[in-house]
Each structure stands twice: as structure tokens, then as C-alpha cells.
Amino acid sequence: MKKGLLWVFGLLFMAVFIARISNPTDDREARKIAVAEPVKQPETPRKPRYDEPTRKKVAAIEDERFCQEYGKTLRAAKKSGDTPYSLAMTERAVNEFGAKAGFIDDIQERSLALGMGWCEVYAAIGKPDHGNRSVGSYGEHYQLVYRNRGRYVYLENGIVTSWQD
Numbered sequence: 001m002k003k004g005l006l007w008v009f010g011l012l013f014m015a016v017f018i019a020r021i022s023n024p025t026d027d028r029e030a031r032k033i034a035v036a037e038p039v040k041q042p043e044t045p046r047k048p049r050y051d052e053p054t055r056k057k058v059a060a061i062e063d064e065r066f067c068q069e070y071g072k073t074l075r076a077a078k079k080s081g082d083t084p085y086s087l088a089m090t091e092r093a094v095n096e097f098g099a100k101a102g103f104i105d106d107i108q109e110r111s112l113a114l115g116m117g118w119c120e121v122y123a124a125i126g127k128p129d130h131g132n133r134s135v136g137s138y139g140e141h142y143q144l145v146y147r148n149r150g151r152y153v154y155l156e157n158g159i160v161t162s163w164q165d
Contacts, residue, residue, distance in 0.1 A: 050084030058088040067097065071107050071123030078108045093119055112153065116160040121153060128153070 061069055070093050077086035093099035097119035106113045107124045116124070121144065128144035135141075144153040152164040 050088045054084045054088050058085070058092050063096075066092070067119040067122035068126060070099075070119065071110075071126075074104060074107050074123065075110075093123075099123075112160060112163055114160055114162075117158055118155070121155075121160060125149070125151070125153075 070089050073086045073089045077083060090099070090101075090104075094101070098117050099119050100115075100117075103113055103116055103120045103124075106116070107120060110124055112121065112124060125146065129147045130145040132143040132145070133140060139157040142155040142158075144155070145151075146153070150165065153160060154162045
């Protein structure tokens with residue numbers, strides 16, 4: 001009797017094993033396909049956060065002056081909340097000058113942070129009194145001198161790497 005049961009279980013096992021081999025789209029394969037090919041959701045059109053006159057007003061600011069104005073706008077937005085103008089300024093800073101959202105608090109507090117770019121430095125502490133540039137096989141190094149504050153800011157390839165107070 002035991003041999004008979006073992007023989008029946010052996011046949012059942014073989015049947016299941018053969019069915020799995022012959023049918024490659026079992027549950028595991030279906031899960032792999034579902035993970036590998038996610039279903040794309042249709043994009044909903046994003047409502048503009050500000051109007052066209054605001055965008056034009058921000059676009060009209062000269063590049064040289066823009067970053068300092070960006071800093072002033074962020075500090076005003078901290079007190080009174082985001083406005084369409086501050087949103088347009090932030091969008092231009094990100095798109096044209098590579099500003100990062102992670103530095104907004106530093107700019108509002110008028111402090112420096114490692115990794116800031118040119119525009120973010122200008123927005124945070126203003127335009128320097130003087131700058132020194134050196135170029136080599138390693139890239140460009142800049143020293144920004146703020147005489148009235150006794151501060152020196154050092155950038156490598158446009159990114160803050162250190163400063164002295």
C-alpha cells in the first residue's frame with residue numbers, strides 16, 4: 001500500500017513538474033513581466049503656477065543681476081509665503097543657472113553651503129568685491145573676495161568647495 005501511495009504521489013509530482021516546464025508563463029514569469037514593464041499613466045496637464053506677464057518680468061532681469069534678485073525674492077517669500085513671482089524666479093534659477101532646491105533655506109538665512117553654485121552664492125551673500133581665477137589641468141578654481149565681511153569663498157569648476165571667514 002505504501003508503494004502504491006508513493007507511486008501516485010510520484011506521478012502527481014511529475015505531472016505538475018511537466019506542466020510548469022511546458023507553461024513558461026507561470027506566476028513567477030508573469031510577475032517578472034509586470035515588474036519589467038510598468039504601465040504608464042497618462043500625464044495630466046500641469047496648471048501653470050504663474051501667469052505670462054510674471055514670466056516675462058522675470059525673464060527680463062539681466063543675468064548679472066538676476067542671482068542677487070533671486071536671493072532677495074526668496075528672503076521675502078520666507079516672510080510672506082510663496083508668490084507667483086518667487087515661483088517664477090525659482091524656476092528660472094533652476095533652469096538657467098542650475099540652482100538646487102536644497103539650498104533655498106541657506107539662501108534665505110544668508111549662509112553658505114558646500115556644493116552651492118555661482119548663482120546660489122550670489123543669492124546668499126551677494127556679489128563679491130573681487131575675484132581671482134586660476135586654470136589648470138584640474139579645471140577652474142575661483143576665489144571670491146568679500147572685503148567688507150572678511151570672507152573668501154573658493155569654487156572648483158563653479159561649485160563651492162570651501163570658504164574662510
